[in-house]
Amino acid sequence: MYLLVLFIPLLSAIVSGLFGRKIGERGAGVFTSSSIVISWVISMLIFYETNINTSPTYIKLWRWFDSELLITYFGLQFDALTGIMLVVVTSVSALVHIYSTGYMSGDPHIPRFMSYLSLFTFFMIVLVTSDNYVQLFIGWEGVGLCSYLLINFWLTRIQANKAAIKAMLVNRVGDIGLVLGMFAIFKEFGSLEFSTIFSAVNEVSHPNSIALICILLLIGAVGKSAQLGLHTWLPDAMEGPTPVSALIHAATMVTAGVFLIIRSGPLFESSSLALTVTTIVGALTALFGATVGLVQNDLKKVIAYSTCSQLGYMVMVCGVSNYSTSLFHLMNHAFFKALLFLSAGSVIHALADEQDMRKMGGLIRTIPFTYVMILIGSLSLMGFPYLTGFYSKDLILELVYDKYYIAFAYWLGAFSALLTAFYSIRLIYLTFISNTNSKKEVLMNIHESSWNITLPLLLLALGSIFVGYMAREVVVGTILPPIIPSSIKLIPVVLSLLGATLAFLSYNTLSGFKVFLPKIRPQTVVNLFNPAIYTFLNSAWQFNYVINHFLVVKVWKFGHLISYRVIDRGLLEIIGPRGISNLIIGVSQKISNLQSGLVFNYALIMLMFTTLFISGSGASEFASQQWAYIMFS
Amino acid sequence: MYYEYFTVGTILFILGVIGIVLNRSNLIIMLMSIELMLLAISFLFLINSVVIDNLIGQVFTIIILTVAAAETSIGLAILVAYYRIRGTIAVKSLNLLRG
Numbered sequence: 001m002y003l004l005v006l007f008i009p010l011l012s013a014i015v016s017g018l019f020g021r022k023i024g025e026r027g028a029g030v031f032t033s034s035s036i037v038i039s040w041v042i043s044m045l046i047f048y049e050t051n052i053n054t055s056p057t058y059i060k061l062w063r064w065f066d067s068e069l070l071i072t073y074f075g076l077q078f079d080a081l082t083g084i085m086l087v088v089v090t091s092v093s094a095l096v097h098i099y100s101t102g103y104m105s106g107d108p109h110i111p112r113f114m115s116y117l118s119l120f121t122f123f124m125i126v127l128v129t130s131d132n133y134v135q136l137f138i139g140w141e142g143v144g145l146c147s148y149l150l151i152n153f154w155l156t157r158i159q160a161n162k163a164a165i166k167a168m169l170v171n172r173v174g175d176i177g178l179v180l181g182m183f184a185i186f187k188e189f190g191s192l193e194f195s196t197i198f199s200a201v202n203e204v205s206h207p208n209s210i211a212l213i214c215i216l217l218l219i220g221a222v223g224k225s226a227q228l229g230l231h232t233w234l235p236d237a238m239e240g241p242t243p244v245s246a247l248i249h250a251a252t253m254v255t256a257g258v259f260l261i262i263r264s265g266p267l268f269e270s271s272s273l274a275l276t277v278t279t280i281v282g283a284l285t286a287l288f289g290a291t292v293g294l295v296q297n298d299l300k301k302v303i304a305y306s307t308c309s310q311l312g313y314m315v316m317v318c319g320v321s322n323y324s325t326s327l328f329h330l331m332n333h334a335f336f337k338a339l340l341f342l343s344a345g346s347v348i349h350a351l352a353d354e355q356d357m358r359k360m361g362g363l364i365r366t367i368p369f370t371y372v373m374i375l376i377g378s379l380s381l382m383g384f385p386y387l388t389g390f391y392s393k394d395l396i397l398e399l400v401y402d403k404y405y406i407a408f409a410y411w412l413g414a415f416s417a418l419l420t421a422f423y424s425i426r427l428i429y430l431t432f433i434s435n436t437n438s439k440k441e442v443l444m445n446i447h448e449s450s451w452n453i454t455l456p457l458l459l460l461a462l463g464s465i466f467v468g469y470m471a472r473e474v475v476v477g478t479i480l481p482p483i484i485p486s487s488i489k490l491i492p493v494v495l496s497l498l499g500a501t502l503a504f505l506s507y508n509t510l511s512g513f514k515v516f517l518p519k520i521r522p523q524t525v526v527n528l529f530n531p532a533i534y535t536f537l538n539s540a541w542q543f544n545y546v547i548n549h550f551l552v553v554k555v556w557k558f559g560h561l562i563s564y565r566v567i568d569r570g571l572l573e574i575i576g577p578r579g580i581s582n583l584i585i586g587v588s589q590k591i592s593n594l595q596s597g598l599v600f601n602y603a604l605i606m607l608m609f610t611t612l613f614i615s616g617s618g619a620s621e622f623a624s625q626q627w628a629y630i631m632f633s
Numbered sequence: 634m635y636y637e638y639f640t641v642g643t644i645l646f647i648l649g650v651i652g653i654v655l656n657r658s659n660l661i662i663m664l665m666s667i668e669l670m671l672l673a674i675s676f677l678f679l680i681n682s683v684v685i686d687n688l689i690g691q692v693f694t695i696i697i698l699t700v701a702a703a704e705t706s707i708g709l710a711i712l713v714a715y716y717r718i719r720g721t722i723a724v725k726s727l728n729l730l731r732g
Contacts, residue, residue: 597728599663603653 002059002078005042006125007084008035009093013118020111022493028111032118036094039121043086050083051474058131058195060578065134072192077131084327084475085128085259091463092251093121095456099342100243102452113153117247120146124252128259132193134180136260140178140224145254146172150248151240163236170233174223179262181216184209186268198266198287210267214274217264218281225257225311228285232451234308238300242345245300249307250338255330259312262330265323279319283409286312288541290419294426297539299347299355302427303340303539308382309416310337310481316409317396325399327469328475329392335463336389338379342457343374347431349453351438357427366446371432373457378424379450380464382496383417388468390493393417396483397492416437417492421499429507638680660715661721664708666679671701 004438005447012035016028050056056079065072078086094185097117127139131150135588144167152164182192188209189197221227226234234254238245248254261268268274289309296302310333314326350356352365364371376387383393397417401410448454536542546547573579594605634665652666675694716722 486699595731597731598657599656599724599727600656603650607654 001042001045002057002076004089005039005046006076006122006129008042009041009118009122009125012036013115013122014077016111016118017115018113022165024109025110026101028114029097032114033097033101036090036097036121039125040090041093042088043083043090046078047083047087050078051080054058054080056080062321069146069190069384070186070192072132072134073510075131075193075196076129078129081259081262081327082128084331084471085255086125088255089121089124089128089251092334092338092460093117093124093247095211095338095459096243096247096251096342097344098452099246099456100241101511102450103243103345104241106527109153111492113241116146116149117243120150120247120252124180124256128289133185136263137178137182139261140220140256141175141310143256144168144175144224147237147248147253149169150244151237152242153240157239160239163233167233167237170230171204174220174230174257177216177219177223181213181220184213184216187209188213194263201270203389204270207271211271211273214268214271215277217260217267218278219311221257221260222281222622223257225254225315226258226285226308227257227315228288229281231285231308232540232547235301235304235540238298238304239592242300242348245304246338246341246345250341251334251340254307254311255334258311258318258326258330261315261318262323262327265318265321268318269321275321277319279316279409282312282314282316282319283400283412284312285309286316286416287412287419288312290416290423291537293423294419295534296423297357297538299357299360299427299431300341302357302423303337303344306340306420306423307333307337309420310381311414313393313396313413316413317399317513319409320400322396324400324476324477324479325392325395327342328471329396331471331475332392332464332468334384334387335460335467336377336387337458339373339460339464339559340381341378342453342460343370344378346370346449346453346457347374349449352442352445354438354442357430359437360431361434361438362432362443363446364432366443367448369448369454370457371428373461374432375428376461376464380468382421382424382500384496385493386469387467388464391468391472394489394492395476395479395481398484398489399479401482401484401488414492414495418495418499421496422503423499425503426507429504434507508575634682635684639677641678642673642680645676649673655691658723660712660724660727664705664712665725667708668701668705671697671704671723675701 012032015023016032020028058078059076061074061076063071064074079458097114100113100117101110103112107113120143123139123142125139126142127136130136130139141174148164148168151167154160185197186192188206189200191197191200201210223230234249239250242246268278286309289305289307289312293302293309296305300330310329314329317329318326320450345368347360347363347367350363350370351360354360380389383389397413399408400413430596444451539545595602638648646669649666649668649670652669656662656666676695678690678694678697682688682694692720710721719726
């Protein structure tokens with residue numbers, strides 16, 4: 001059972017990838033979906049074993065590296081954290097598989113797509129089940145690779161190619177951090193297995209080395225989980241098909257970074273510096289994602305930035321040592337974010353692949369089912385009471401409040417909650433409620449999608465409503481909500497509701513005040529906000545521009561001028577092949593010019609060298625005699 | 634007395650060498666210079682044979698005379714064959730085989 005949960009997605013990927021031509025498009029869809037559903041059933045059993053029965057399982061498979069100092073086993077570890085992650089990954093992945101059979105119908109490369117999705121799931125399961133950092137790194141790189149393949153699925157589009165390369169490269173930056181962190185761990189502990197490391201964490205002589213390890217691991221998590229600084233790949237990853245976005249942003253890829261922090265929790269506990277940095281990074285990311293999400297006009301990008309923001313919450317609460325709360329939010333977020341993405345896919349599907357929210361509107365009458373789904377997802381995201389998001393998000397904000405350090409994380413988080421509510425309602429209003437802006441021929445053809453698109457939505461909606469309440473005891477049962485004033489306890493909900501009301505009012509009642517819409521017609525539309533602020537937020541705080549201008553272009557020019565032209569084609573060529581060959585050619589030309597073809601020159605040269613030879617032999621004899629005289633006298 | 638003869642022989646040899654090295658016009662002069670060098674060598678052999686009172690120098694001289702005659706005849710034959718082809722025997726024009 002424990003090996004099957006790994007093996008079945010791999011089998012599904014191999015069969016669909018290598019024999020997709022044999023089993024056909026429908027066959028590939030049915031086979032991969034049913035494989036992942038079986039994997040989900042198994043992971044539910046594992047969840048029952050590990051979390052309900054609290055009996056972790058450790059399996060050592062075989063010895064992998066064996067080099068005296070470093071012995072790494074290929075081993076599996078199924079504890080409470082792995083059990084929860086497995087359920088999250090396989091359930092969302094199974095629903096995404098089923099959804100993809102409907103959403104991608106008509107695409108000529110369905111077997112390849114399903115194969116990539118299954119491979120992604122496989123690598124994610126490898127990541128969460130490993131019992132050492134090396135094996136975790138297989139999964140870590142594997143999901144990066146699969147994200148490349150999936151973002152680049154429509155490989156004829158240049159934007160998709162660029163986005164995929166960007167995702168790969170920005171992730172590599174973080175991966176370097178993880179690798180360096182692994183080196184530092186090996187240097188400090190002499191092992192890379194979790195059990196060894198975490199039992200020896202108090203034995204470390206030098207406190208700074210733990211801080212270094214944690215910061216490096218945090219850099220890894222920043223790259224994978226799209227925290228501030230290395231987040232720029234995440235919005236661009238929207239170039240992939242919508243189910244891919246749901247898989248990457250909801251359940252799998254971005255959660256890997258948070259998972260790494262949660263897994264390395266004992267290490268982080270030993271370094272207050274690393275915890276502080278973690279909280280600051282998380283809080284800033286939460287604020288950043290929320291502010292940028294306010295003004296995006298692309299339906300998927302709004303949800304992408306909201307993912308960024310929610311990941312900020314998760315990292316932030318890791319920084320105040322509440323890892324299980326972070327895991328709880330990760331789990332809940334997987335459900336409602338998958339629901340949001342898949343609903344957005346349903347909207348896009350219905351509107352003939354239109355992603356711009358400014359060209360939507362009025363869909364509440366034509367596709368009410370999707371409206372209800374996206375409303376549930378958004379309310380859950382806003383932390384509306386008694387929905388899934390409420391249980392984790394409010395808990396996070398309460399836990400962050402009044403920590404003895406960095407009090408500002410709470411206010412950033414609370415303000416982000418207001419903004420989250422605002423852009424969620426903005427999304428719903430512009431897409432469903434406001435008057436339509438789409439073309440008539442598009443509007444005439446809008447209809448709800450087939451069952452294999454709506455069924456996953458329904459299941460995810462149920463998850464978004466009930467998971468938070470049901471899983472609360474299992475995941476964060478041991479954490480008591482802190483005792484803080486009721487007024488503070490109410491703040492996040494009040495702020496969320498305030499944000500939602502503000503958004504609705506500003507788009508509905510004050511229809512003249514098109515807040516956070518660009519000035520389409522300056523005469524009629526009054527924009528409450530300065531266009532400069534709007535542009536600043538719309539371009540995501542100009543991160544792309546700054547990074548490109550000050551980093552990428554500089555490195556690029558350095559690579560061309562210094563590495564390529566000065567060193568590679570310059571110095572190395574001159575003292576290397578070209579210089580030496582030029583020297584030899586010139587010298588041999590000069591020497592061969594001595595052979596002029598004229599007889600008297602030959603005679604002269606012969607004479608000269610005969611003379612030199614005779615006198616030289618005489619001189620050397622003389623010198624050797626002198627030498628012997630000096631030596632032996 | 635020996636040194637004078639030795640000097641004359643050496644000077645003759647050097648004149649022959651100079652005749653080859655500085656000569657740019659005529660192939661016959663070159664041959665004649667070679668003859669002069671051989672003559673100088675023969676002369677030195679003879680002198681040394683007399684001085685050290687040994688007969689082998691004179692034997693060598695006779696052999697050198699034979700070799701010189703043969704060499705000259707072959708050289709002249711080459712010269713004639715060359716003249717038939719090229720129509721000139723200037724040493725300057727003997728530069729077809731450059732390095």
